[in-house]
Amino acid sequence: MTEKEWLKYLKKYIIENSYVIKSKNEDCAVIKLSKNKYLLFTTDALVEKIHFHFSYTSFFDLGVKLATSNLSDIAAMGGEPKWALLTLGSPKPIDKSWINPFMEALTSTLKKFETHLVGGDTVKSPFFFVNLALIGETKNPIFRKGAQPEDYIFVSRPLGESSAFLRLIQKKSLKDIPESVKQAHLRPEPEILLGKELSKQKLATSMIDISDGLLIDLWRICEESKVGAELWEDKIPIGNFATLEEALSGGEDYALLFTVEEKNLKKLENLAKKFNRNFFKIGRIIKERNFYLIKGTKKLKIKPKGFDHFEN
Amino acid sequence: MTEKEWLKYLKKYIIENSYVIKSKNEDCAVIKLSKNKYLLFTTDALVEKIHFHFSYTSFFDLGVKLATSNLSDIAAMGGEPKWALLTLGSPKPIDKSWINPFMEALTSTLKKFETHLVGGDTVKSPFFFVNLALIGETKNPIFRKGAQPEDYIFVSRPLGESSAFLRLIQKKSLKDIPESVKQAHLRPEPEILLGKELSKQKLATSMIDISDGLLIDLWRICEESKVGAELWEDKIPIGNFATLEEALSGGEDYALLFTVEEKNLKKLENLAKKFNRNFFKIGRIIKERNFYLIKGTKKLKIKPKGFDHFEN
CATH class of the missing domain: 3.30.1330.10 (PurM-like, N-terminal domain)
Incomplete structure (x- = not known):
């Protein structure tokens, strides 16, 4: 199966x-x-x-x-x-x-x-x-379920470099691969501090870590929450050496993907300041149970594509 | 190592x-x-x-x-x-x-x-x-540590048939192996009910399950409790198709091995009655940190021998 x-x-x-x-x-x-x-x-x-x-x-x-x-x-x-x-x-x-x-x-x-x-x-x-x-x-688990239409979709850091590593290692020796790409794949960092703070302040309506790719993991949030999503292509943070495809469908990023109500955006901004980092607002939850990628003025209906652990 | x-x-x-x-x-x-x-x-x-x-x-x-x-x-x-x-x-x-x-x-x-x-x-x-x-x-964990000199050593059921399976399967086809031997090796039963009751009634001063062999697992209790033991060979319950060697040093029995103070022997007897089964009193904890096997009138000093997971 x-x-x-x-x-x-x-x-x-x-x-x-x-x-x-x-x-x-x-x-x-x-x-x-x-x-x-x-x-x-x-x-x-x-x-x-x-x-x-x-x-x-x-x-x-x-x-x-x-x-x-x-x-x-x-x-x-x-x-x-x-x-x-x-x-x-x-x-x-x-x-x-x-x-x-x-x-x-x-x-x-x-x-x-x-x-x-x-x-x-x-x-x-x-x-x-x-x-x-x-x-x-x-004290307060954050589930995949809980995203509501109008919520904003955030990702905690740039995506795709872990996946870029697997592309680059086919052609290059390890020493010729950029440090950030090696780190992303070989020594990734978990977002424990961020997760804890989002839970403590009750800022995220839903959350998942990106282990199988942004699209498939966002799709999991949408399935559990019975909603859809639109993603803004030009807002998706792409790792320096990654492609858009890798940011959308590459795995093992271990970034957090979470949804936030409009009323909590200010608090999230304060949290970003406290941590001295940025979070990336990449789209919005919609009621219609479909996925759209907004490319400039174009709106493309897409299907999630990600890592199937039994695919050959 | x-x-x-x-x-x-x-x-x-x-x-x-x-x-x-x-x-x-x-x-x-x-x-x-x-x-x-x-x-x-x-x-x-x-x-x-x-x-x-x-x-x-x-x-x-x-x-x-x-x-x-x-x-x-x-x-x-x-x-x-x-x-x-x-x-x-x-x-x-x-x-x-x-x-x-x-x-x-x-x-x-x-x-x-x-x-x-x-x-x-x-x-x-x-x-x-x-x-x-x-x-x-x-509520009351039973450790390996806790056995005291004079405590009696018990084992919850006959030993060695799981190990006998591995000997018999070298020479026989599966269908020719006795049912009890197949059960012992392929479908062993954990002693959850007994363990819980010994904990609830505080009957065991120390306990371990026999996964690597009676001798080595008893040795573990003795090491942690800083005591020694004497085993009475003729009291060791040997599975119908097992040898003494298999009962002493064979692994994967999943019987419980535990020590009981003299004052609690009566309560243990009542527990055996309640469960409609026997427990086997196979020896005694001694102060001297050595292992002895009592064979009739002979007293042999022995060394534990058991399964080393990295032995070839």
């Missing part, structure tokens, strides 16, 4: 009830512990030759990326990451030459956000794979 | 603090949520050709085994399992013919113990692997 069919199929096995208030179609499962306390629970794996190649990924990079891909799921719900378990599958005996940089990168990336590794499982495996399971907490 | 060196190495990256009251040398990380509420957090992976072979493991078996290996870690601490995330790595597109039995087995085994699958990650992979991350809760 395709990834879409699989996600639909999985739903019959995944529970939502009065405790598990959200598990389907979300970045994390959301479990209500008490009136104002929710556990967030997520897991993400990286597999050699599928998600990374050691020809261009160092063990340090792998540690950063594993931490970020999981932390980003917690960020997407406005949570505070807390405790993580590592599963490490290795085809060869563990050796300090490679385990040191991996563990240093993993735990230092987690610690930046006060997150602690508390255990795990280590197994022999024909290939390298790493899996993290991460628990977070929040 | 060997598994022992690796576990020692890992310690510098794994945190214990006022919230994470236990993470090193335990079946689960133990996180204190409030005075009487602890989260238990564990993960366990199964990898094709390392932990199982499809020549004798069905997808249904795999689902049961993944659930049990994780549930058993919660049982070992006296916990109630609650919520699980599945990571599925598959080399081929997902197809109902195999995903149905796997998901049915996994979720029905979890549900037997009121545990719910709440999400996960699905990835392409050059080989099959499955990983579960599981959260449990308890």
